[in-house]
Amino acid sequence: MPKAVFQEIYQDLKCRIERGDYPYQEFLPSESELTAYYSCSRSSVRRALAALADDGYIQSQQGKGVRVIRNPLLEAPRGYDGLETFAEIARRRGFTPRNEVICFEQTMADEDLAHLTGFPEGSMLTHIMRVRFADERAVGTDESYYLTARVPGLTPEVVERSVYEHLEGTLGMKIVTSKRTITVEAVNDTDLEHLDLDGFNALAVMRGNAFDNEGIMVEYTETRQVPGFFSLYETTLRPAH
Amino acid sequence: MPKAVFQEIYQDLKCRIERGDYPYQEFLPSESELTAYYSCSRSSVRRALAALADDGYIQSQQGKGVRVIRNPLLEAPRGYDGLETFAEIARRRGFTPRNEVICFEQTMADEDLAHLTGFPEGSMLTHIMRVRFADERAVGTDESYYLTARVPGLTPEVVERSVYEHLEGTLGMKIVTSKRTITVEAVNDTDLEHLDLDGFNALAVMRGNAFDNEGIMVEYTETRQVPGFFSLYETTLRPAH
DNA sequence: GCCGATTTGTCCGTATGTATC
DNA sequence: CGATACATACGGACAAATCGG
Numbered sequence: 001m002p003k004a005v006f007q008e009i010y011q012d013l014k015c016r017i018e019r020g021d022y023p024y025q026e027f028l029p030s031e032s033e034l035t036a037y038y039s040c041s042r043s044s045v046r047r048a049l050a051a052l053a054d055d056g057y058i059q060s061q062q063g064k065g066v067r068v069i070r071n072p073l074l075e076a077p078r079g080y081d082g083l084e085t086f087a088e089i090a091r092r093r094g095f096t097p098r099n100e101v102i103c104f105e106q107t108m109a110d111e112d113l114a115h116l117t118g119f120p121e122g123s124m125l126t127h128i129m130r131v132r133f134a135d136e137r138a139v140g141t142d143e144s145y146y147l148t149a150r151v152p153g154l155t156p157e158v159v160e161r162s163v164y165e166h167l168e169g170t171l172g173m174k175i176v177t178s179k180r181t182i183t184v185e186a187v188n189d190t191d192l193e194h195l196d197l198d199g200f201n202a203l204a205v206m207r208g209n210a211f212d213n214e215g216i217m218v219e220y221t222e223t224r225q226v227p228g229f230f231s232l233y234e235t236t237l238r239p240a241h
Numbered sequence: 242m243p244k245a246v247f248q249e250i251y252q253d254l255k256c257r258i259e260r261g262d263y264p265y266q267e268f269l270p271s272e273s274e275l276t277a278y279y280s281c282s283r284s285s286v287r288r289a290l291a292a293l294a295d296d297g298y299i300q301s302q303q304g305k306g307v308r309v310i311r312n313p314l315l316e317a318p319r320g321y322d323g324l325e326t327f328a329e330i331a332r333r334r335g336f337t338p339r340n341e342v343i344c345f346e347q348t349m350a351d352e353d354l355a356h357l358t359g360f361p362e363g364s365m366l367t368h369i370m371r372v373r374f375a376d377e378r379a380v381g382t383d384e385s386y387y388l389t390a391r392v393p394g395l396t397p398e399v400v401e402r403s404v405y406e407h408l409e410g411t412l413g414m415k416i417v418t419s420k421r422t423i424t425v426e427a428v429n430d431t432d433l434e435h436l437d438l439d440g441f442n443a444l445a446v447m448r449g450n451a452f453d454n455e456g457i458m459v460e461y462t463e464t465r466q467v468p469g470f471f472s473l474y475e476t477t478l479r480p481a482h
Numbered sequence: 483g484c485c486g487a488t489t490t491g492t493c494c495g496t497a498t499g500t501a502t503c
Numbered sequence: 504c505g506a507t508a509c510a511t512a513c514g515g516a517c518a519a520a521t522c523g524g
Contacts, residue, residue, distance in 0.1 A: 005511075005512070041513045044513085047511090061521085062519065062521080
């Protein structure tokens with residue numbers, strides 16, 4: 001899939017770092033050496049390096065070189081970056097994940113709903129609420145709104161499986177940007193009704209929006225997950241901006 | 242401060258978007274128009290645009306243009322991106338933040354501590370534990386280890402104020418990369434002892450490392466914050482890598 | 483302390499490919 | 504099909520930081 005030059009280099013270097021060719025705290029070959037090795041321009045090498053720095057794999061210092069800052073001992077728990085999906089976290093612990101759809105309807109966004117979700121007032125939305133099960137324990141809920149006009153073909157059956165599959169697979173849509181807020185909040189009545197809280201009275205709450213390749217917001221989601229079933233890994237670079 | 246061309250453009254465009262010159266869902270001028278307007282190369286324009294896309298301000302589409310995807314109505318709560326500092330969240334709610342240092346010592350990293358923190362075994366570390374107060378309520382703890390060799394001059398007095406100030410100000414050090422894991426966990430005995438949990442039995446836990454400009458890991462931190470006093474905003478781009 | 487070699491950071495101009503309309 | 508817009512790539516130039524002699 002990645003036919004671009006800088007992506008080839010990115011993948012190759014990434015593999016080498018993960019394989020241990022360039023261990024933690026060691027320096028990579030200089031940019032000019034890499035340019036010679038890959039027979040390409042320095043720009044392409046630098047773009048690959050920028051992507052690796054963004055992943056928290058390396059850090060470069062003017063005048064010295066590029067140092068590997070990925071410590072396999074520390075990053076072991078999480079493969080790469082980002083949010084650990086419910087299904088991932090469940091399987092990692094030996095549970096079988098399952099979704100149960102408890103609400104599926106078409107709604108028109110009124111003023112309140114528009115304000116909550118960020119969709120324009122009057123939009124037709126597909127409103128879905130699911131409960132996530134790990135084996136037979138209800139460990140999370142997911143309430144989502146999709147812009148029906150751009151996400152057609154949603155059915156309870158499709159949703160019970162995976163919305164993501166439908167978007168990327170069937171519709172050929174791509175989510176390019178997503179924005180999320182993570183907080184920890186007290187449980188509410190809805191949580192008490194649907195979740196096996198096991199005595200917990202607070203949980204992880206994630207609210208977010210997703211934009212497709214045309215820059216149109218197509219999703220608003222609120223997920224609420226019981227302690228122990230939420231995990232987020234993040235690596236941030238100093239604001240170079 | 243930002244004298245680089247691409248940073249000037251980045252700042253200017255960012256301001257214009259925030260000011261509403263280019264509203265939500267509108268298109269920016271084309272890259273060639275921006276190139277002409279700023280009298281610079283297309284590369285510099287593109288670099289500024291890349292930074293804005295990284296911030297979740299814009300999204301570009303090949304063949305069409307660059308669309309503004311920053312909705313001021315949605316992003317209002319959080320100014321920009323990242324973790325909302327304890328002090329920020331406290332002040333935003335009208336509380337007065339305060340730190341209390343309850344542990345300050347030099348330690349040598351043994352095998353267990355090295356495994357926990359990621360520092361090499363045998364490193365001399367400054368071990369600090371603080372309790373965060375909002376007005377008079379204990380709402381969080383912060384247990385940190387700093388590599389003494391590279392973070393000298395720490396004292397309880399300095400720490401009570403702000404470690405960050407000491408690093409960036411007094412020492413002139415820059416934190417370039419930081420890596421964090423966020424989870425929600427059950428309270429433990431230490432939490433019960435130091436925090437005013439107000440009945441909560443779960444809280445936000447953030448564990449992370451920070452690297453200085455030379456790529457040396459200088460900090461390990463574990464913060465534990467009561468529900469309502471933790472907030473993280475994040476915007477992610479599709480893995481272009 | 484200075485100087486020169488090395489290395490990364492920034493910037494430019496140009497060419498070509500690809501998606502959109 | 505042609506015009507427009509973004510994506511990728513190349514090569515060259517100079518600045519700034521680091522390090523060793």
